[in-house]
Amino acid sequence: MDELRSTLLRKMDFDNVPVKPQRVFKEINEFFDEETIFVTAIGLYQIFSGQFQKTYKPRHYLCCGQAGPLGWEVPACIGAKLGRPDDLIVGVVGDYSFQFLEEEIAVAVQYKVPYVLIMVNNAYASLIRQPEAKQYDMNFAVDFSYEGPSEGPEGPMGVDFVTFMESQGALGRRVTRPEEIKEAFQWAIEASEEKGVPVLVEVIVERETDAAMGLSIDAINEFEPVEDEAPEPSGSIPERD
């Protein structure tokens, strides 16, 4: 298992703009330390998280589980922070998932609960887009982009999540380039603690990236390159100030 885990790794070090979702998780792995408590729910962003994100300790990776209630991250981060007030809580969220329970941002502001949200924003319900495209060759009712408030490298993105956060009394920053991501994480940690509110890092990612998937563990379809050898030793833990 150890050998398999350190070979045949999926590529993460994409420099592309628009940012590849895989790159977001490379930045997360390099930036956050083993004490960080992550919270996530359901979507391709969460499947990418499961495939790429490093975790180190029990009860430090909270996923809603099989029912998959979209939006769960937003209030679950409140619960995690109240349960472990001295720990850094980071929710990893999709654009559509966020919209299911975005009203909970106001609750966190009202009760002064700080945490960081990292949004993998493709303006798509991509966990529905991918099977529609692969199995039925269609793209029906899964695209949330529209002209207006927010733009990304590939065009209109629709909802402006940074303005939404600010309208609730919280904060947010939009990131469109890979080299801006870590600095935004640092800002979000400091700003959330200083103001006692949730802070969003909205990463605009490539709109149609497919996640490796298959009907069984020995029939996985890869859509992106697989590395021949490990780019770094597995299990290494980043240091953070």
Ligand SMILES: Cc1ncc(C[n+]2csc(CCOP(=O)(O)OP(=O)(O)O)c2C)c(N)n1
């Ligand atoms: C309440 C609820 N409604 C619908 C679904 C079905 N569903 C699962 S993932 C998903 C799309 C999620 O989109 P987004 O949060 O943007 O993540 P992405 O897949 O694009 O990364 C949908 C509609 C669900 N899990 N829960």
Ligand SMILES: [Mg+2]
């Ligand atoms: Mg999405």
